[in-house]
Amino acid sequence: MAPIHIVAATGCPTGIAHTFMAQEALQQAAERLGVSIKVETHGQVGIENALTAEEIAAADGVIIAADKDVNAARFDGKRVVDVGVKAGISRPDALIQEIIDGTAPVRGKRPAAPVDAAETEDHSFFGDTTVQIGAGFQIRDLYKHLMNGVSYMLPFVVGGGVLVALSFLWGIYSADPEHPEQYNEFAAMLNTIGGTAMGLMVPVLSAFIADSIGKRPALVVGLITGLVASNGGTGFLGGIITGFLSGYGMLLLAKLLDRLPRALGGLKAIFIFPVLGTFIFGSITYLIASPMKGINASLQDFLSGFQDSNPILLGLIIGAMCAFDMGGPVNKAAYVTGVALLGDGNFFFMAAVSAACITPPLVTGFAALFFRKAFDPKTRDAAYVNFALGATHITEGAIPFAARNPLLVIPILMVSSAVSAILTFLFQVQVPAPHGGFLVLPVVTNGLQWVGAILAGSILGGLIYGYAMQRRTNTAQVKPSIESEKEVLV
Amino acid sequence: MSNILAPENVTLNASAASRAEVFSLIAAKAVELGITADEATVVAGLESREQQGTTGLMDGIAIPHAKSAGIDSPALVIVRLRDSVEWESLDGQPIKMAISLLIPEGEAGTTHLSLLSQVARTLMKPGVRAELLAAGSPEAVIDLLSEHVLTGS
Numbered sequence: 001m002a003p004i005h006i007v008a009a010t011g012c013p014t015g016i017a018h019t020f021m022a023q024e025a026l027q028q029a030a031e032r033l034g035v036s037i038k039v040e041t042h043g044q045v046g047i048e049n050a051l052t053a054e055e056i057a058a059a060d061g062v063i064i065a066a067d068k069d070v071n072a073a074r075f076d077g078k079r080v081v082d083v084g085v086k087a088g089i090s091r092p093d094a095l096i097q098e099i100i101d102g103t104a105p106v107r108g109k110r111p112a113a114p115v116d117a118a119e120t121e122d123h124s125f126f127g128d129t130t131v132q133i134g135a136g137f138q139i140r141d142l143y144k145h146l147m148n149g150v151s152y153m154l155p156f157v158v159g160g161g162v163l164v165a166l167s168f169l170w171g172i173y174s175a176d177p178e179h180p181e182q183y184n185e186f187a188a189m190l191n192t193i194g195g196t197a198m199g200l201m202v203p204v205l206s207a208f209i210a211d212s213i214g215k216r217p218a219l220v221v222g223l224i225t226g227l228v229a230s231n232g233g234t235g236f237l238g239g240i241i242t243g244f245l246s247g248y249g250m251l252l253l254a255k256l257l258d259r260l261p262r263a264l265g266g267l268k269a270i271f272i273f274p275v276l277g278t279f280i281f282g283s284i285t286y287l288i289a290s291p292m293k294g295i296n297a298s299l300q301d302f303l304s305g306f307q308d309s310n311p312i313l314l315g316l317i318i319g320a321m322c323a324f325d326m327g328g329p330v331n332k333a334a335y336v337t338g339v340a341l342l343g344d345g346n347f348f349f350m351a352a353v354s355a356a357c358i359t360p361p362l363v364t365g366f367a368a369l370f371f372r373k374a375f376d377p378k379t380r381d382a383a384y385v386n387f388a389l390g391a392t393h394i395t396e397g398a399i400p401f402a403a404r405n406p407l408l409v410i411p412i413l414m415v416s417s418a419v420s421a422i423l424t425f426l427f428q429v430q431v432p433a434p435h436g437g438f439l440v441l442p443v444v445t446n447g448l449q450w451v452g453a454i455l456a457g458s459i460l461g462g463l464i465y466g467y468a469m470q471r472r473t474n475t476a477q478v479k480p481s482i483e484s485e486k487e488v489l490v
Numbered sequence: 491m492s493n494i495l496a497p498e499n500v501t502l503n504a505s506a507a508s509r510a511e512v513f514s515l516i517a518a519k520a521v522e523l524g525i526t527a528d529e530a531t532v533v534a535g536l537e538s539r540e541q542q543g544t545t546g547l548m549d550g551i552a553i554p555h556a557k558s559a560g561i562d563s564p565a566l567v568i569v570r571l572r573d574s575v576e577w578e579s580l581d582g583q584p585i586k587m588a589i590s591l592l593i594p595e596g597e598a599g600t601t602h603l604s605l606l607s608q609v610a611r612t613l614m615k616p617g618v619r620a621e622l623l624a625a626g627s628p629e630a631v632i633d634l635l636s637e638h639v640l641t642g643s
Contacts, residue, residue: 017555017591017607020610021611025614028616043607044607089548090548
C-alpha cells in the first residue's frame with residue numbers, strides 16, 4: 001500500500017504560538033503513526049510552508065486545525081478533519097487516525113474523484129504520462145506556463161552567456177582559428193561550451209512551456225519542435241510559439257485518442273504520443289519556421305533601430321517596467337525580452353534591463369545612508385542589506401519599502417531605474433549575462449560606465465526617497481501606527 | 491535577539507494564588523526588563539487574550555500572550571510557581587509554569603516573532619515540558635529553550 005500523505009493547515013488569532021505548536025504536534029504524531037504530512041502555518045508573519053494545488057490534490061486527507069480562515073474552499077472534495085487549533089495540539093494522533101481510517105467526511109458537495117486502480121496501472125516507468133484537460137482555461141495559466149519555460153531556460157543562458165563572454169577576454173576572434181593572432185585554445189573551448197548552452201535556450205524554453213501545459217508527453221514534443229524552430233532561426237519567439245503549440249496540441253491529441261481501447265494505454269505513452277506528436281507538431285513548426293524567422297528578424301531590427309534612434313525613450317520604458325512591480329509580470333516582460341535578445345546577440349538591451357533591476361534596492365540603501373533619521377533602525381538595516389541585494393541583481397529587496405507606501409515609492413523607483421537604463425544605453429554598455437548584478441562586471445563591455453549609470457540613478461532616487469521620507473517623519477511625528485489593527489490580539 | 495532568551499527573563503519559585511496574580515507578576519517583570527512602561531496594558535492584554543480562549547496547555551504549562559501597542563519589543567517572560575494555580579487547560583491540570591509571549595502592535599521585529607514561535611513550537615517536543623518544570627535555574631531554562639530553538643530540532 002502506498003504511504004499515506006496528509007496535508008494540514010494551522011492558524012490561530014495571534015499567530016505566534018498555537019499555530020506553530022499545532023504544526024509541531026501534528027508533525028510528531030505523523031511520525032509516530034508512520035504517515036507523511038506537510039503543515040502550512042497561518043501565522044503573524046504570513047503563510048509559511050504553503051501547500052500547492054498539486055500537494056493538495058495528491059493528499060489522502062486534510063487536517064485543518066485553525067481558529068481562523070485558512071482558505072478551506074481549496075480542500076473541497078477531499079476528506080477533511082476540521083477542528084480548532086487546540087485539538088491540533090492536544091490530540092493530533094486522533095486527527096491523523098481519522099484520515100488513516102477514512103472516517104473523515106468529504107468536504108463540500110463534490111466527492112473526490114474515485115481513484116480507479118485499473119486506470120492508474122503502472123506506466124510509472126514512463127513517469128506521469130497522463131495528459132489531462134484542464135477544467136477551465138485562464139489567461140493567468142498562459143503566464144504560468146511561459147514563466148515555467150523561462151525559469152528552466154535561465155540557467156542555460158547564465159551558464160552559456162558567461163562562458164561565451166569570458167572567451168572574448170582573449171579577443172573577439174579568440175575562438176576562430178582563422179585569426180591566429182587572437183586564437184586561444186582555451187577560449188575556443190569556452191566559446192564552444194557556452195555556445196552550446198546558449199543554443200539549448202530556445203529548445204529548453206519550448207520544452208518546459210509544453211511540459212507545464214501537457215506534462216511529459218508534451219515535453220518531448222516541445223523539446224523537438226523547439227530545436228527545429230531554433231535551427232530554423234526563429235529566435236525565442238519561435239520557442240514560445242512551439243512551446244504553446246506542443247503543449248496544447250498534445251492535450252488535444254490526447255483528447256482525440258481518448259477513445260482508443262484501454263489495452264493500448266501503454267503503447268500510447270511510449271509509442272503513439274511521441275511518434276504522432278513529433279510528426280504533427282514537428283511538421284507544423286517546420287512549415288512556420290520561415291515566416292517566424294522573418295517576424296523575428298524584423299522585431300530585432302525594430303528593437304535595435306529603436307535602440308539607436310531613440311535610446312532615451314527605450315530606456316524610459318525599460319526602467320519604468322522593471323521598477324513597476326519588481327519581479328512581477330511587468331518586470332518579467334522586460335527581463336524576458338532582454339534574456340531572449342541575448343540569444344540573438346543583442347547585449348545592449350540586457351544591460352539596460354539589468355541596470356534598471358539593480359537600481360531599486362540601491363535607491364533604498366542610499367536613501368537610508370543620506371537620511372539616517374528618516375528611517376527607524378530596523379528599516380535602516382534592511383536598507384543597507386539592499387546594497388548587497390541590489391549589487392547582485394535582486395530587485396525584490398526593494399519590495400518591502402515599496403509595499404509600505406507604494407504610491408510614493410514606486411514612482412520614485414521607476415524614475416531612478418529609468419535614469420539608470422537611459423544612461424546605460426547612452427554609454428553603449430553591453431551585458432552578456434542575464435543575472436548576477438555586479439558579479440558579472442568582468443565580462444561587461446564599458447563596465448565602469450555601467451556602474452556609473454546605475455549609481456547615478458540610484459543616488460538620485462535615494463535623495464528623492466530619503467527627502468520624502470524625512471518630510472513624512474517630520475510632519476507625521478508620533479502618529480500611532482495603523483489604527484485598524486484594533487483587535488488587540490490578532 | 492539576545493534579550494529574548496536571557497536568564498533575567500526567567501523567575502523561578504514565584505508565588506501566586508490565581509491566574510490574575512500570575513499576570514501581575516509577568517507585567518511587573520516586563521516593566522523591570524524595560525519591555526513596557528505600562529504594567530496595566532500588559533495585564534489587560536493577557537486577560538483579553540485569555541477571554542478568547544485559554545492558553546493553558548498540558549502538563550501544567552501555559553503560554554499566556556498579549557499583543558499591545560504598550561509593548562515596546564517582542565519578549566519572553568517566564569514565571570514558574572511554587573504552587574500551581576487554577577487555570578483552564580487542555581488536560582484539566584492546574585498551571586505551574588507560565589511562558590509568556592509579549593508582542594508589540596504592528597509588524598515590527600519579524601525575526602523576533604519567529605523566535606517566539608520557535609519557543610512555542612519547542613514546548614511540543616517530547617520531554618521538553620517535563621524538563622522545563624524540573625530545570626534548576628533560570629540559566630537551565632534558557633539553555634533548554636535555546637538548544638531547541640537554535641538547532642531547530
